[in-house]
Amino acid sequence: MSKDSKISLASLDRIIREMGVKRVSSSAVEVLREILEDIAAEIARRAREIADHAGRKTVIADDIKLAYLYAFDRRISRSSDSLSVARASAPSNRFEKEKRAFEEMKDKLLRDPNFQGKYVAVVGGKVVDVGEDKIELAKRVYKKYGYIPMFIGFLGKRKRVVEVPSPEIECVG
Amino acid sequence: MRFRYDVSYFPPAPLIDVIVSRPESDKKIKVKGKIDTGADITVIPKSLVRKLGLHPMSTISVRGYNGKLVERKTYLIGLEIKGVCCMMIEVIDVKRKDVLLGRDVLNKLKLLLDGKKLEFEILDP
Numbered sequence: 001m002s003k004d005s006k007i008s009l010a011s012l013d014r015i016i017r018e019m020g021v022k023r024v025s026s027s028a029v030e031v032l033r034e035i036l037e038d039i040a041a042e043i044a045r046r047a048r049e050i051a052d053h054a055g056r057k058t059v060i061a062d063d064i065k066l067a068y069l070y071a072f073d074r075r076i077s078r079s080s081d082s083l084s085v086a087r088a089s090a091p092s093n094r095f096e097k098e099k100r101a102f103e104e105m106k107d108k109l110l111r112d113p114n115f116q117g118k119y120v121a122v123v124g125g126k127v128v129d130v131g132e133d134k135i136e137l138a139k140r141v142y143k144k145y146g147y148i149p150m151f152i153g154f155l156g157k158r159k160r161v162v163e164v165p166s167p168e169i170e171c172v173g
Numbered sequence: 174m175r176f177r178y179d180v181s182y183f184p185p186a187p188l189i190d191v192i193v194s195r196p197e198s199d200k201k202i203k204v205k206g207k208i209d210t211g212a213d214i215t216v217i218p219k220s221l222v223r224k225l226g227l228h229p230m231s232t233i234s235v236r237g238y239n240g241k242l243v244e245r246k247t248y249l250i251g252l253e254i255k256g257v258c259c260m261m262i263e264v265i266d267v268k269r270k271d272v273l274l275g276r277d278v279l280n281k282l283k284l285l286l287d288g289k290k291l292e293f294e295i296l297d298p
Contacts, residue, residue, distance in 0.1 A: 053197065095229045095246070135261055138230050138249045139196065147197045152231040162213035164265070165238040166273065 006040075007033050043067045053146035066145065069124035098151035101125040109155050117156045123148065174256060178291040179205070187286060187293045191272055193217060194251035195225045196261070205271040206254070208284070208293070212275035215252070215264045222248065222266050235265060252278065257295050 009029050016024050016032070044059075046067035051059045102122045109115045109127070121129045121141045128145070131137035134152055141150055154160070178185035187208040194201035202224055209216075214233070221227070229246035236242050245265045253259040262277055283297035 099232070134231065135249065135263060138263075139261060142196045142249070147195065147228065149228045150230060159234060161234045161236055161242065163236045164212045164214060164216060164273070164275070166209075166212065166216065166267065166269075 005033060005037070007036060009033060012036070049146050053142075054144055066124055094149040095151060098122045098125070098149060099153070102151050102153040106153065106155065115155045119152050119154050121150050121152050123150045175292055175294045178288075178293065180291065185291050188271065189274075189295075190255055191274070192251075192253040192255065193221055193225065193272065194253070195227055196249055196251065200225050201251070201253075206274045207271050208279065208286075209273040209275055210279060212273050213277070215262055215275040215278050216269070216273040217248070217250065217264045217266050218270055218272065219266045219268050221272075225250075231263070233263075233265065254278075254282075254295070258282065 009026070012029050012032050013024065016029065043064060044067075047059045047063040050063045050066055051057070054063075099122075102120070105122075105127070109120065115130060118130050118132055119134045119137050120127045121137055123141065123145060128150075129137055129141055131140070134154075138150075138152060141152075142148075176187070176189055179188040182188075188205045189208070190203055191206035192201050192203050202221060204218070204221065214235075227248045227250065230249050231247045232244050233247050234242050235245050247263045247265055249261060250264055251259065252262055258281065260278070260281065282295055285294045285296060287293060
């Protein structure tokens with residue numbers, strides 16, 4: 001193991017071979033280690049931020065799970081001179097993902113009396129909090145997890161419609 | 174607190190300095206806010222979303238001046254009217270240069286518009 005590396009090449013070599021690979025070059029194992037260490041560092045960094053926002057000094061398992069959901073929303077891209085980790089999606093795309101997750105869960109949640117007529121906050125594809133006041137709910141989620149993309153949806157029959165008699169509303173999609 | 178109408182608008186309009194901030198951060202920007210009693214919800218310029226790095230948090234159905242319903246993303250922001258009040262509100266964004274202060278904000282204030290004198294007063298936050 002090199003001085004700065006935290007993951008052994010031997011263990012990664014075993015993981016690759018367990019996937020049915022018969023021959024693997026040493027440089028391939030080294031690149032895998034480089035990528036995994038980069039991802040682990042990113043998850044740890046995000047988990048620390050989540051714990052900080054929650055006012056905790058201890059990073060707990062849920063922090064790692066939530067950080068993983070966001071860190072995994074990335075892809076490896078090869079630039080001309082080096083491997084780089086690039087964002088697969090912007091925050092607005094993550095918002096769309098959370099919104100889709102809400103739409104998929106909506107019918108099931110509507111059958112649960114604990115959720116009827118309430119707002120739910122979706123982060124990482126899961127309901128993380130519920131409440132009757134949308135703004136208080138948003139504030140709680142940001143306080144707990146930091147300023148991360150989420151979607152807050154309403155579980156009820158009424159649909160709130162607001163009027164803004166301004167021409168810009170029609171001009172911008 | 175008493176304020177003058179902004180005469181650069183025709184006809185002159187009641188505008189006030191507001192500070193918009195991002196939740197859980199120190200990021201804030203001062204912009205002009207136009208009092209709009211016809212708007213149910215406060216509207217912020219699209220440029221503020223970019224500058225403050227705001228994330229959408231929900232969606233809402235909005236009926237515009239032609240009666241058409243459109244679904245828009247909403248954002249949670251901190252809004253401060255200097256020396257008057259500070260609150261967290263849900264807003265939508267459009268391409269415009271100033272903030273439209275809707276009744277979600279105005280209904281928390283006691284406001285006296287004196288169009289004849291081109292001034293307005295916030296009597297009670």
